[in-house]
Amino acid sequence: MTPDRLLELQLTDTHIDQLRMRMPKLPEVVASVAADADVAGWERDAAAMRARIAGLEAEITASEHANEAIGKKRARLEQQLKTVIAPREAEALMHEIALLNGQRSELDDAELEAMDGLSQAEDSLTAHGQREAGLREAAASAAAQAAIARSASDADIAASLVTRDALRAEFDAPTLARYDSMRVAHNGIAVAKLNGLRCEGCHLDLSRGEVDDMKRLPADEWVECSNCGRLLVR
Numbered sequence: 409m410t411p412d413r414l415l416e417l418q419l420t421d422t423h424i425d426q427l428r429m430r431m432p433k434l435p436e437v438v439a440s441v442a443a444d445a446d447v448a449g450w451e452r453d454a455a456a457m458r459a460r461i462a463g464l465e466a467e468i469t470a471s472e473h474a475n476e477a478i479g480k481k482r483a484r485l486e487q488q489l490k491t492v493i494a495p496r497e498a499e500a501l502m503h504e505i506a507l508l509n510g511q512r513s514e515l516d517d518a519e520l521e522a523m524d525g526l527s528q529a530e531d532s533l534t535a536h537g538q539r540e541a542g543l544r545e546a547a548a549s550a551a552a553q554a555a556i557a558r559s560a561s562d563a564d565i566a567a568s569l570v571t572r573d574a575l576r577a578e579f580d581a582p583t584l585a586r587y588d589s590m591r592v593a594h595n596g597i598a599v600a601k602l603n604g605l606r607c608e609g610c611h612l613d614l615s616r617g618e619v620d621d622m623k624r625l626p627a628d629e630w631v632e633c634s635n636c637g638r639l640l641v642r
């Protein structure tokens with residue numbers, strides 16, 4: 409139960425902390441997140457394209473219905489025109505028919521434009537669709553690679569946890585409690601090495617006198633850094 413063993417425990421805990429922290433930053437995991445984002449982006453674009461197609465189709469249908477209504481009205485007026493005798497009445501009917509023809513031609517123009525737009529939108533969706541399989545395959549293979557990388561990291565963590573539990577078994581409860589609370593207070597690092605005058609925990613130098621005093625103490629006595637409060641292994 410020497411300070412050296414506590415430093416060993418600290419190094420193991422630090423290793424476990426680093427493995428856990430690195431997990432989401434593993435290149436395979438990052439690549440998999442990016443590949444998933446590509447698929448999500450593709451899906452968003454496809455949905456927007458489908459919505460545009462549906463909108464144009466609705467526009468064309470509405471235009472066709474309006475055209476049909478105008479056609480019926482015009483047929484009725486043309487029928488009436490055959491039976492009227494008064495020139496003024498005939499003139500009025502012809503004027504109305506001309507107005508309907510004008511409306512119809514406007515509708516036809518708009519419908520043609522919508523049909524052009526629809527055909528372009530459908531072509532775009534087809535081209536977009538050709539990218540789907542590739543993106544999904546890339547995402548699936550990236551996910552598989554990420555799973556392998558994660559499980560390697562998990563295995564490393566599991567092995568380190570076994571080492572850590574064995575190390576903890578060497579210490580009594582008060583020492584472990586002190587160590588644990590210091591880890592919480594000092595960003596995970598409770599125990600640091602004294603390197604010359606420098607504390608490797610806070611990277612500040614202690615005074616020569618402090619260090620000389622520490623070195624005179626028995627090897628199994630705990631000493632703390634006067635700057636950061638971490639336990640020092642000398």
Ligand SMILES: [Zn+2]
Nearest residue numbers: 607610633636
């Ligand atoms: Zn320190």
